[in-house]
Amino acid sequence: MAEMQFDSIELAEYPADLYASTVAATPIAGLDAWTGGHDEQFREVGFVSVAGVYSEGEVQGALDALIAFAVGPRPEGIELQFESAAKGHIESLSPEDRLDYVRKLMWFTKHDPRVQAVAYQPGLMEVVTRMLGAEPELFQDMALMKPPGIGREKPWHQDHAYFNLPAGTQVVGVWIALDEATADNGAMVFLPGGHKDGPQPHFQRRDWQICDTHVPSVGKVVAPLPRGGALIFDGLVPHGTPNNTSGLRRRALQFHYVAKGTPRTTTEERMELFGSEGRDVSC
Numbered sequence: 559m560a561e562m563q564f565d566s567i568e569l570a571e572y573p574a575d576l577y578a579s580t581v582a583a584t585p586i587a588g589l590d591a592w593t594g595g596h597d598e599q600f601r602e603v604g605f606v607s608v609a610g611v612y613s614e615g616e617v618q619g620a621l622d623a624l625i626a627f628a629v630g631p632r633p634e635g636i637e638l639q640f641e642s643a644a645k646g647h648i649e650s651l652s653p654e655d656r657l658d659y660v661r662k663l664m665w666f667t668k669h670d671p672r673v674q675a676v677a678y679q680p681g682l683m684e685v686v687t688r689m690l691g692a693e694p695e696l697f698q699d700m701a702l703m704k705p706p707g708i709g710r711e712k713p714w715h716q717d718h719a720y721f722n723l724p725a726g727t728q729v730v731g732v733w734i735a736l737d738e739a740t741a742d743n744g745a746m747v748f749l750p751g752g753h754k755d756g757p758q759p760h761f762q763r764r765d766w767q768i769c770d771t772h773v774p775s776v777g778k779v780v781a782p783l784p785r786g787g788a789l790i791f792d793g794l795v796p797h798g799t800p801n802n803t804s805g806l807r808r809r810a811l812q813f814h815y816v817a818k819g820t821p822r823t824t825t826e827e828r829m830e831l832f833g834s835e836g837r838d839v840s841c
């Protein structure tokens with residue numbers, strides 16, 4: 559039996575107002591409601607929130623696939639990781655009973671047609687193609703489950719800081735709510751327009767992240783979403799999610815797309831863009 563993998567990062571304290579926002583983004587009614595104004599919003603603000611992208615059947619199909627991979631035999635290559643807070647508590651539980659301790663699944667899309675239908679939904683592909691200005695390539699897939707009570711934060715970061723992609727590559731992230739996401743159970747918080755400042759130094763602290771003290775205390779926007787809604791955002795827009803201290807699940811799928819044929823770079827080149835070494839910055 560494969561060894562269980564746990565998140566190497568522990569639940570930790572963070573400043574009380576780190577994810578505080580005074581404004582909540584209102585989702586548009588669906589991808590059919592996406593206009594040229596939303597193309598502009600993506601470019602200027604860095605994200606667009608859309609309700610009703612997926613039907614109840616599509617959401618449940620994707621969840622069923624994720625649950626099957628979490629509790630059953632997994633094709634090689636799928637990564638399953640539990641929250642670090644689960645260590646010592648769950649080893650004796652049955653796989654089914656471990657579900658509310660799962661932090662993350664990765665690299666599953668190619669193994670399930672229900673997830674593929676979500677990742678390549680025609681309406682979504684149309685928007686992503688326009689935002690990329692090219693045919694999309696799905697290059698990363700992940701589900702962050704943020705379980706009730708123990709789901710830890712995803713500190714502020716820019717997604718591009720995790721990817722070995724050339725400077726200036728347009729990355730489009732799509733984050734899909736498989737449960738209703740609220741400010742209490744870990745909805746996404748964005749720094750609107752922050753992508754225009756370019757790559758920011760990241761530090762290895764509670765994660766690979768933007769320093770807490772570099773996150774402005776004002777101007778953050780929370781993006782609550784109904785189940786089946788999606789956030790479509792620029793790979794450089796700073797964002798994060800708080801701990802899930804509620805009793806409610808907040809499971810989400812996340813896909814990242816680049817233009818087909820985009821070359822890959824090295825970790826060294828990524829660090830030149832996003833690392834803190836050699837710069838006049840500290841954390």
Ligand SMILES: O=C(O)CCC(=O)C(=O)O
Pocket residue numbers: 702704711712717744797798799810812
């Ligand atoms: O789902 C979450 O809590 C955070 C996802 C996210 O920001 C990421 O993985 O880049």
